[in-house]
Amino acid sequence: MLEVQGLTIRADGRDLVRDLALRLPAQGITALIGPSGCGKTSVLKWLAGILPQGLGATGTLRLDGAPIAPPHRALSYQPQGDALFPWLTIAQNAALGLTVAGLPRRAAHARVAPLFAAFGLAGCEALYPAQLSGGMRQRAAFLRTMVQDSRLVLLDEPFSALDAVTRLRMQDWLRSRLQAAPRAVLLVTHDLHEATGLADRILVMAAGPGRIRAEIPVPIPQDQRSEAALAPLRETLKTLLLEDPPR
Amino acid sequence: MLEVQGLTIRADGRDLVRDLALRLPAQGITALIGPSGCGKTSVLKWLAGILPQGLGATGTLRLDGAPIAPPHRALSYQPQGDALFPWLTIAQNAALGLTVAGLPRRAAHARVAPLFAAFGLAGCEALYPAQLSGGMRQRAAFLRTMVQDSRLVLLDEPFSALDAVTRLRMQDWLRSRLQAAPRAVLLVTHDLHEATGLADRILVMAAGPGRIRAEIPVPIPQDQRSEAALAPLRETLKTLLLEDPPR
Amino acid sequence: MLMRVLTPLAVFAALLAGWEAYCRLAGVSPLVLPPPSGVLRALVQNRAEIAPHAQATLSVAALGFSLSVAFAFLTSVVLQALPRAERALMPLFVASQTVPLVALAPLMILWFGFGLLPKVLLVVLVTFLPMLISLLSGYRQVPQAFVDLLQAMGAGRWTVFRRARLPSARPAFLAGLRISATYAIVATIFAEYAGARRGLGIYILAAKNNFRADLVLAAVVVSAGLTLALLALLHLAARLTARGPEGQAPDA
Amino acid sequence: MLMRVLTPLAVFAALLAGWEAYCRLAGVSPLVLPPPSGVLRALVQNRAEIAPHAQATLSVAALGFSLSVAFAFLTSVVLQALPRAERALMPLFVASQTVPLVALAPLMILWFGFGLLPKVLLVVLVTFLPMLISLLSGYRQVPQAFVDLLQAMGAGRWTVFRRARLPSARPAFLAGLRISATYAIVATIFAEYAGARRGLGIYILAAKNNFRADLVLAAVVVSAGLTLALLALLHLAARLTARGPEGQAPDA
């Protein structure tokens, strides 16, 4: 279990996030949802240990009760968009986390190779990102993240660069992928349809300064999440989100 | 009523859109929905008379039965994003369509001025786009389109640059705006939640080559479109869209 | 902000100090390498003599640069309207940059006399292309959506140019202006070298022929000062003419 | 594609024809303006003499250019790691471009003698800054997400540089290389003018002092040819070393 306490993020004397507390169970998807600029990305970057230079932060992070300092191997981070390096093949991109961690190239590729099929990328190993469709690129980015074998995966709006239809497809894909190989996930999004469709638990953030306003469990099993079943929850969330004054 | 018949759009000998027919009533919102690359933008650009150079098109366009050739004053086009000119003030941006059409500057500004309040932009006349939030910029773009007094408004994914919460807000705003000042609208989107939330009628396009697969009326009155009421329709649409093979 | 000015100045002062120390300690002949103090003294003592030369250089540079900007602008307007002409002419313009001007300058004096023409022409030759390339690439930087919007409003080619392409090219234009301005003074001096009545080029030539390295370097200092002043002026003009909120921030 | 090559060539041929016709019809003295045919004849007749000069120029240019690229690369690596040093040094580098080299070149010969050093230094002076600026701006063009990704993977500063910044700078590096290459030959000729044993600069100077405008222009043609060959070589190298699918398309 990952626990954040008293997280305050400051920029130029202004609190972007104030005294935020967070608990992430060892299993399941937690969605972090909120209006633009409320600090979702900042919280995620702090967890990943890559808060931008201008920002200062205080707060404690515990993994199973023991304090840890990010960046930590137990957490892997997937930035917004796919962030695939255009000058590397898909295989090289997928192995990036391993080679950066010091694994020899050959060993890293051996670790990555068996996963391509499961990620719907069989035969794409030697292609370059520009040769792939948006959905395939996104799956390659997931492969790069998942092969790092961390305990918690931090996803910053993984589907925001995709069109809505591909997004629906990728949500289905991610759901089944996580059922096949469970992993704890923190998913940042501002799309309530996405959050309700994927998450086991939704944290609603409010802006000015950023804080957690509500924690909403999603009690519907993953395979029964039809539009009708999710409708009441979505209505609630919509009201919650639209309550927040526009910025 | 606007009528398109036998529209075929070609690029390099390949048909992007083939033999497409379309009828737009004089009132209400028609959504054009479909996967990425199916040709939605191309159809809209053909209607606006701005098909890119590489593309060739054949087809007829009739307004109330009489053939017309785009660009035509009866149709106004709003490109993806907000396309506000950063070097013009909001008032100058809003008056752009009028001044380009040859109206003197003073007269154009006089026509635009009374509308700022209704578009939630009172006091922003002399500001520059960079000084406005995303939602305000989008409203300014709508103001620029609506003041052109065309009979049909062509919107290409007007909300795609906005975050999900602002998008919800802007959908509500557009709905009420159109109720206050009705206008026929053709709304291109690939977001089924958006299409069902706003449209009176949904045209579902399929790719390879682009064609209309289904025409689905949305019989629910605009003020009763709760998540629950829309759920069955959304489920149908989702199935329809996901049926199309991924590209 | 203050630090951003002070640090380079400190480094510069250190360089000068090192040069001065080297001259004094190694006892270098001032004929070969005068110390900075010697250059400064020469500059102060001969300021009355240098001033008219500097003024002559400045006028030629200003005239050539203005003509070059005007000419580049007109050419860019024509070329953006005629893509075929652009494709035909740009390779020639680019190839023209590979000609060693050091060889051409004396010939140009022969061809065009020693009036203003050859010097202005040389300045134009040096400064024209960066401007033209910047402008053309600036026109291309207009977002397609802006063009689409205007065309759907019924705008013709010229309206699209005037209302979207031209304003979009402003940053690129300023960048080109800055590059060209950096070379305007240097190119003028270069042209004067090949033949002139007056100007820093002539002054440098005479100083060199009279074995006055200190005066050569004094003239170099003046020339660098003129260029920096020209750049500062452009920076100011860019700020003053900026439209929109970026008028407050330095956008150039 | 063929048209893109043929149209500029046709325009160029037309220009040459106009020049030739002017020389013949106006009866210009070939001492002042030789016709293109005269230049060509001079070039062919004196090719054996020009060749060793061209070769000398090419070696100096190649050496200076390579050193400049290597030096610019090393400097860029150091400066991107030390932002404070970058802020302190860049204004000085930029100011150095405002110095009229025409004045400095003879002094450099005096300071560093008749050997390779002053000429190579001049080439470096001219070509270093465009490279450095291109590289530094290239490093900055790396998407923040790439840096974030690597840092979250535990990468240090150097790994981020090597795996993300450096490859991102490739297009900017190639652009800088092209700009610098355009000036390498010209700068060498310029340096030779101030003092050399051999080289196109010396050849041009001698031809000029012997009143042989045709030989001057022949040497100019050779120099332009060398520059274009250098640019073509770079283009080829860029294509051959391209990674990814853009390797097929011209990316430079």
Place this chain on the structure above:
Amino acid sequence: EIPAPTDAQTPVTIALDWTLNTNHIGLIVARDRGFYAEAGLEVEILPYSDTSSAALLASGAADFGYLTSLGFLSARAGGADLVALWATMQHETGRLVYNSDNAAITRPADLSGKTYAGFGSAWETALIGTMIAHDGGDPVWDTVTLGTGAYEALAAGQVDFTLEVATWEGVNGALLGRHQSAFRYADYGIPDQQNGYIATRATVLAADPDLVTRFMRATQAGYAWAADHPDAAAEMMIAAGDFPNPALVHGSMQAIVEGGYLRDGAAPVGAIDADRFAAMARFLFDSGVLKDAGGAVLAWPGDVSAWYDQSWMAK
């Protein structure tokens, strides 16, 4: 003395004052007839460049320099540590030229108010001013600094007059069929001077007088041979250099020999005449051309005999 063995040749460089021409004939002859090699020297004649030979010599970039009279005197007076070893031309080869069809010019006084194509050296002003004033004119004129472009500009009538070397540009003008007339400096108040000095640094002379002697004697032998065999020397020169117009070299050599420029009376080739040396120096001092390193006009030092040294000629 014993010539050094040929396999241990001492490298020596000499910088030129101008693009290779007949003034340098002795250097080419000495090199190509092997006089230098016999003296154990491997002489490299550096091509002319935009950097003056006086500066190259003073800075140590060359061991010897072929300098114009003005170049030597300015550098020496300005504090450069140079010693003249040799004077090629026993009389002034320079002269002031104008187009013969320019009816407005008949005498130096007519040059007042005319346009002069100059070269950017300080003594031109003193020279022309003195000539005009000596002839009773008002020494005011317009200067355009053109360098070598001066001759084409004069031929094209863009300027009224310029200075030339009679034995080079003068011969070339005649070959091109240009009708030009000239005023000799010495006729209008300028002391007749020797021209074309070979100099070295005093430190070189002090450190290795033997080298200087070997070099200068071989050079002298070269010039002497050239004076005796003008046509053969011209051929040698043509073979050595890249001369577009061989007739110019022959014509120039002929003019040099006929004009008594190389050999004047009984004096050995290259001898420096003390009186004429001092007279010219005096003229330059008095007309304010010579300045110190700080730019201040120098006063006549009274004696300049230490500025040259021809002890290498003595046995």
